[in-house]
Each structure stands twice: as structure tokens, then as C-alpha cells.
Amino acid sequence: MQPTTSFWPTALSAHAHEVDLLLIGLVGLCALLTLPVFVALGWFAIRYRRGSAASRTPRRRRNWKLEFAWALIPFGLVLVFYVWAGEAYFELRRPPGDALEIAVVARQWMWKFQHPGGQREINELHVPVGQPVRLSMSSQDVIHSLYFPALRIKQDVLPGRTTFQWFQAERAGVYHLLCAEYCGTAHSEMRGEIVVMEPAAYEAWLARQGADLTLAERGATLFRSYGCSGCHEHSEVVRAPSLHGIYGRPVPLASGEIVTADDQYIRDSILLPMQHVVAGYRPVMPSFAGRIPEEDLVQLIAFIKSLARAEDHRP
Numbered sequence: 001m002q003p004t005t006s007f008w009p010t011a012l013s014a015h016a017h018e019v020d021l022l023l024i025g026l027v028g029l030c031a032l033l034t035l036p037v038f039v040a041l042g043w044f045a046i047r048y049r050r051g052s053a054a055s056r057t058p059r060r061r062r063n064w065k066l067e068f069a070w071a072l073i074p075f076g077l078v079l080v081f082y083v084w085a086g087e088a089y090f091e092l093r094r095p096p097g098d099a100l101e102i103a104v105v106a107r108q109w110m111w112k113f114q115h116p117g118g119q120r121e122i123n124e125l126h127v128p129v130g131q132p133v134r135l136s137m138s139s140q141d142v143i144h145s146l147y148f149p150a151l152r153i154k155q156d157v158l159p160g161r162t163t164f165q166w167f168q169a170e171r172a173g174v175y176h177l178l179c180a181e182y183c184g185t186a187h188s189e190m191r192g193e194i195v196v197m198e199p200a201a202y203e204a205w206l207a208r209q210g211a212d213l214t215l216a217e218r219g220a221t222l223f224r225s226y227g228c229s230g231c232h233e234h235s236e237v238v239r240a241p242s243l244h245g246i247y248g249r250p251v252p253l254a255s256g257e258i259v260t261a262d263d264q265y266i267r268d269s270i271l272l273p274m275q276h277v278v279a280g281y282r283p284v285m286p287s288f289a290g291r292i293p294e295e296d297l298v299q300l301i302a303f304i305k306s307l308a309r310a311e312d313h314r315p
């Protein structure tokens with residue numbers, strides 16, 4: 001593994017290479033645009049120094065072409081970077097549909113990762129090479145930020161909100177993961193490793209973890225133990241909307257609004273049920289804010305999402 005202080009960390013993904021190119025290009029362009037200014041500055045300073053014989057009669061003639069050229073050409077060049085960087089940014093916001101989803105819970109001062117099969121790890125993240133990975137992240141306490149120098153990605157992890165980032169590592173190896181947001185006394189110790197493995201080795205690693213239940217199955221158990229199933233599962237006493245097939249679908253609210261049932265919607269519905277009351281239902285659901293640990297919440301959300309998938313596969 002590279003030392004944290006290495007000047008130029010390894011680039012582990014196509015995105016990382018692109019960020020490097022952007023950085024080098026932008027530094028080059030800045031040099032190209034600043035250099036003539038400093039050269040001219042130096043030249044004028046020498047030529048028009050006190051006591052020199054250079055003529056100081058002002059020239060009245062204006063050269064519009066030159067004026068436009070030195071304003072518009074640099075502007076155009078900088079605009080190229082604006083579009084290029086914008087594209088790279090939007091690429092980061094659009095994870096591929098077949099991405100492997102790993103849940104991340106941050107807390108003072110550790111990173112907890114949960115794989116779809118239920119495997120859990122702390123301050124270590126095992127991922128397969130050549131496969132898009134989507135990290136769906138939340139915090140149990142304060143703001144943290146999950147940073148992978150080798151992947152050139154970093155995203156804040158917030159309490160009460162799900163954020164994500166995705167990557168596709170191109171090479172096996174062990175690389176750093178860090179917290180990049182000052183989060184308290186032991187912030188500097190909130191770090192670990194991302195272990196990128198060949199797919200077969202990753203499968204073997206998953207099998208070795210001996211997870212008895214998948215993330216969604218754990219969520220199903222919690223769905224009953226927190227009493228969610230009491231209202232959301234029994235069709236004979238329908239008091240609450242069914243959650244089957246809800247994920248990713250539009251939901252009409254009592255307010256007349258229509259929202260999409262994404263991770264954030266499900267999280268809000270559990271913690272702040274009064275925020276989005278579904279059309280046709282009374283606002284009777286109790287709030288679970290402060291009653292569900294972050295990890296349980298992640299499992300519940302995984303379960304509700306799995307209901308959506310089951311529904312999709314129904315003939």
C-alpha cells in the first residue's frame with residue numbers, strides 16, 4: 001500500500017485517470033495564461049524603470065482585435081474545462097444500474113460496511129475488481145466524509161440523509177479510505193482500507209464471512225420486531241399503504257404532491273412519517289426517530305427495496 005503522504009496516489013479507476021488529466025490540464029492552462037502576464041510585467045518593469053530612456057508618450061490608438069482576442073481566447077479555453085469537468089461530475093452522479101450496492105454507516109469513529117449478502121465489516125471494505133460498486137451512505141451522529149484517494153472520489157456522509165457515491169476499481173490491491181471531514185477527537189483515526197479483489201477471490205471472501213442472513217432478510221426480521229408489519233402487511237385490516245413494489249415508483253401524497261419512493265423517501269417515512277402522508281391514509285404512523293439505530297434502518301430500507309424487486313419479477 002502507498003504511504004498516505006505520497007505526492008501522487010495511484011489512480012485506480014477510469015474516473016481517477018480523468019481527474020488526473022483534468023488537474024494536469026488545468027494547471028497547464030493556468031500556467032499558459034499567467035505566464036505571459038508575468039513576462040510582460042517583468043519586461044515593462046525593466047524597460048520603464050526610473051531613469052531609462054524609453055519613450056513614455058502614450059499611444060492613443062486602440063487595437064480592438066487584440067483586446068477581444070485576449071479576453072475571448074482564454075475564456076474559450078477555460079470553458080472547455082468547465083464542460084469537461086461538468087461531464088465528469090455528472091458521470092459521478094449516475095451510477096450504472098447493475099452496480100453492487102454496499103451500505104455504509106459512519107459513526108464516531110468508524111466505518112461500517114454491509115454487503116447485500118449480509119456480510120459486515122468495520123474499517124475495511126472488500127470489493128471486486130471491474131464491477132461498479134455503489135455505496136449508499138448515512139451517518140449515525142455527525143457529518144463525516146468518505147474519501148478514497150486512489151479512486152479520486154469523496155462524498156459527505158450525513159445524519160438523517162442517504163448520500164451515495166460509486167466507482168469501478170480497475171486493479172486489485174489494498175488502498176486507503178479516510179474520513180475527510182473533521183468529526184471530533186478521533187477524526188484522524190477514522191480510516192481504513194479498501195481491498196480490491198479478483199471476482200473469484202471476492203466471492204470466496206464473501207463465503208468465508210459466514211453471514212447467516214442477507215441484508216434484506218435481516219430487514220425482514222426487523223420489520224416484524226419494530227411492529228411495521230402490524231400495519232403494513234395485513235391486507236384484512238388495511239390501515240397503512242402496502243409497501244410491495246413501492247421502491248422507485250411515484251407515490252401520490254395527501255398534499256397533492258407526487259414523490260418518487262427512493263432511499264431518502266423510505267428513510268423519511270420511517271423517521272418523519274408526518275412529512276409525506278400518502279394520499280388516502282390518515283396520519284397515524286408513529287415516528288421512529290431516535291428509536292432505530294442507523295444500521296437497523298439500513299437493513300429495513302434494504303428489505304423494503306427487496307419487496308420492490310420481488311414484485312417486479314412476478315409474472
Ligand code: CUA
Nearest residue numbers: 144179181183
Ligand atoms: Cu469522521 Cu472525520
